[in-house]
Amino acid sequence: MLSAANGLAARWTSLEPGATVDVAAEMTLVTLNVLAVTIFSGGIGGDFDEFRVAMNAYFSVIGRIGMLDLFGVPKFVPRPGYRRLRHTMAYFEAVIDTIIHARYQRLAALATHDGPDDLLTLLLRSLDPSTGRQLSPTEVRSNILTFLSAGHETTANTLAWSIFLLSQVPEWRSLVVEEAQRELSNPRDDLADRLIVTKAVIEETLRLYPPIAALSRAAVDADVLGEIPVKPRSLIVIAPYVLHRHRGLWSRPDAFDPSRFLPEARGRIPRFAYMPFGVGPRTCIGSSFALQEAAIVLAVLTRHFEMQLLPHSEVWPLQRITLRPAKGLPMRLIQRRAL
Numbered sequence: 140m141l142s143a144a145n146g147l148a149a150r151w152t153s154l155e156p157g158a159t160v161d162v163a164a165e166m167t168l169v170t171l172n173v174l175a176v177t178i179f180s181g182g183i184g185g186d187f188d189e190f191r192v193a194m195n196a197y198f199s200v201i202g203r204i205g206m207l208d209l210f211g212v213p214k215f216v217p218r219p220g221y222r223r224l225r226h227t228m229a230y231f232e233a234v235i236d237t238i239i240h241a242r243y244q245r246l247a248a249l250a251t252h253d254g255p256d257d258l259l260t261l262l263l264r265s266l267d268p269s270t271g272r273q274l275s276p277t278e279v280r281s282n283i284l285t286f287l288s289a290g291h292e293t294t295a296n297t298l299a300w301s302i303f304l305l306s307q308v309p310e311w312r313s314l315v316v317e318e319a320q321r322e323l324s325n326p327r328d329d330l331a332d333r334l335i336v337t338k339a340v341i342e343e344t345l346r347l348y349p350p351i352a353a354l355s356r357a358a359v360d361a362d363v364l365g366e367i368p369v370k371p372r373s374l375i376v377i378a379p380y381v382l383h384r385h386r387g388l389w390s391r392p393d394a395f396d397p398s399r400f401l402p403e404a405r406g407r408i409p410r411f412a413y414m415p416f417g418v419g420p421r422t423c424i425g426s427s428f429a430l431q432e433a434a435i436v437l438a439v440l441t442r443h444f445e446m447q448l449l450p451h452s453e454v455w456p457l458q459r460i461t462l463r464p465a466k467g468l469p470m471r472l473i474q475r476r477a478l
């Protein structure tokens with residue numbers, strides 16, 4: 140995480156002084172880099188940019204919920220956009236399958252339990268606790284696709300929104316810069332735990348702009364919610380975006396105030412008032428990973444750069460699978476500190 144963040148800071152340093160970048164797009168790149176190294180430590184081979192474009196096209200079709208889904212049309216009926224993007228999607232699946240196959244052969248050839256220390260090795264070696272069997276190649280591929288889709292835009296949007304919010308609030312920006320100077324000059328192994336203010340900024344960002352703004356559950360059985368009867372199989376939508384700004388649950392709900400998440404106050408937040416990662420058995424498996432990553436990347440970038448929103452920019456949330464800035468986030472980069 141630290142080296143991906145430093146890599147991005149180095150690239151920004153090589154731009155013209157005062158250059159403008161779309162921070163939202165840049166965050167998507169850095170979170171993809173982190174995932175690519177975590178899943179396939181040896182990289183993806185081939186052209187990373189081509190992979191990224193194909194991946195975005197893939198998820199734009201796979202992740203879209205359209206009329207056909209709402210009316211329960213079976214999955215084998217191609218969704219809009221599928222035909223146009225068929226080749227790109229096939230390319231993306233083929234790249235993943237090639238990496239899995241090569242790794243499978245590499246691990247099989249090893250006499251010991253050595254091998255690259257990454258998520259792909261873990262998936263290929265893990266055994267289903269109930270049957271004792273290994274995952275099939277299709278299951279390994281599905282897991283990788285899930286991690287890429289669930290872990291990429293969500294964390295990228297968290298970072299983009301936190302940078303936007305800090306650009307509006309100099310007091311908290313100074314506190315993050317101060318913490319980053321202190322903790323990053325000689326980073327320790329427990330760096331993420333030491334970025335207390337930065338993590339509070341991230342958690343407050345997740346309150347105001349939860350990347351998954353609404354979750355759904357289907358009722359297994361008849362139930363009653365408050366006074367409302369629920370029929371079996373009803374779809375219930377729970378909206379963190381609404382809960383997180385609810386006047387009955389939060390004081391000054393629309394204000395950006397990370398102090399709510401500082402250690403001395405954090406425990407006072409009711410469990411069901413704050414759920415950017417969901418709750419219950421299906422809660423996000425990557426929440427600690429995401430919080431660490433977002434805190435480290437935010438600290439590194441804020442330490443080196445003042446990121447200024449362009450004058451007259453309109454920043455507005457748009458819910459499209461994840462909650463993102465509708466027109467991206469064009470910002471001017473002023474280098475604060477040489478690398």
Ligand code: HEM
Pocket residue numbers: 285286289290291293294297349350351354355415416417418419420421422423424425426428429430
């Ligand atoms: C700030 C970033 C993130 C946010 C806001 C987020 C949010 C969520 C939410 C709301 C859910 C659904 C929980 C539910 O239905 O109760 C979820 C599920 C999931 N997330 Fe995340 N997530 C983030 C980052 C990540 C990362 C980095 C990974 C993996 C690398 C990841 C992997 C997953 C997976 C695999 C699931 C499905 C879990 C299951 O169904 O058992 N997420 N996430």
